[in-house]
Amino acid sequence: MRGVDKLSYDFGKINAGLKKDRLGKAVKQLAKNIERVMLGTMPIDRVGEGKDPVIFPVIVVHDALYSAPGLNYWVHYWMEEELDKVKRTIGKDTYDRVKQYPVTVLEIDSLILYQQHLRRGELDLVGLLKGFHAEVQYGKRGFLTAMEADTYARKSVLPFAKFVADEVHRRKLVIDQRHIEAILIKYGIRQK
Numbered sequence: 001m002r003g004v005d006k007l008s009y010d011f012g013k014i015n016a017g018l019k020k021d022r023l024g025k026a027v028k029q030l031a032k033n034i035e036r037v038m039l040g041t042m043p044i045d046r047v048g049e050g051k052d053p054v055i056f057p058v059i060v061v062h063d064a065l066y067s068a069p070g071l072n073y074w075v076h077y078w079m080e081e082e083l084d085k086v087k088r089t090i091g092k093d094t095y096d097r098v099k100q101y102p103v104t105v106l107e108i109d110s111l112i113l114y115q116q117h118l119r120r121g122e123l124d125l126v127g128l129l130k131g132f133h134a135e136v137q138y139g140k141r142g143f144l145t146a147m148e149a150d151t152y153a154r155k156s157v158l159p160f161a162k163f164v165a166d167e168v169h170r171r172k173l174v175i176d177q178r179h180i181e182a183i184l185i186k187y188g189i190r191q192k
Contacts, residue, residue: 019078023066023105026059027075030103031082038090038098055100056129060108067107070157076138079103102133107161112183114168116176123168132163 018024034055036042044053057079061067079102087095117123136156143149168175184190 018071018074023059023061023075024078027078027082027103030057030059031079031086034083034098034100035086035090038086038094053098055098056126057100057103058106058129059103060106060111062108064107064109064161066105067159067161069159069162072103072105072159073136073138073156075105076102101129102138104129104132104160107159110161110164112180113175114164115179117168117173122171122173123164128160128164128167131167132158132160135163 019027033042034057037044037053037055059075083095111118114123118125136158137152138156140152140156143152181190185192
């Protein structure tokens with residue numbers, strides 16, 4: 001996406017640029033892979049053999065730009081459009097046999113920053129994904145008051161990276177930065 005468009009403050013240009021750029025392509029690729037899982041043509045882990053698969057679609061990004069408030073909200077609706085096409089192609093019955101969660105835009109920095117907590121089981125990625133979507137509740141309707149609608153609007157733009165940071169803070173987990181120091185030293189960004 002051109003820098004001029006990014007800085008234009010024109011939501012239509014920015015939305016169109018992101019949708020036709022890498023992020024939009026990632027959504028289409030993810031929807032195609034979800035279709036393959038639903039049709040049984042995707043080679044998948046056999047760990048849960050005999051259990052119905054549950055899909056947690058995740059797009060891992062490397063730029064904090066993709067953790068902008070509201071972006072996951074729009075990606076969710078782009079994914080919904082693609083999944084509607086999948087449902088029409090493979091049929092509602094086949095589509096509905098597989099449980100799936102909404103798409104999550106996950107910044108790689110979150111995985112790097114909290115990798116020690118994930119390894120030790122202090123954080124559970126699947127639990128975080130479930131918690132994030134319980135919080136943002138994309139598609140919620142039927143608000144009884146303007147305050148309820150306003151609260152939902154603020155929650156629905158929450159980026160996953162912020163949700164995880166808030167969860168780490170809520171649990172009072174201390175971030176061990178030694179692995180970050182090791183990465184910086186390894187790539188010559190910092191001296192020993």
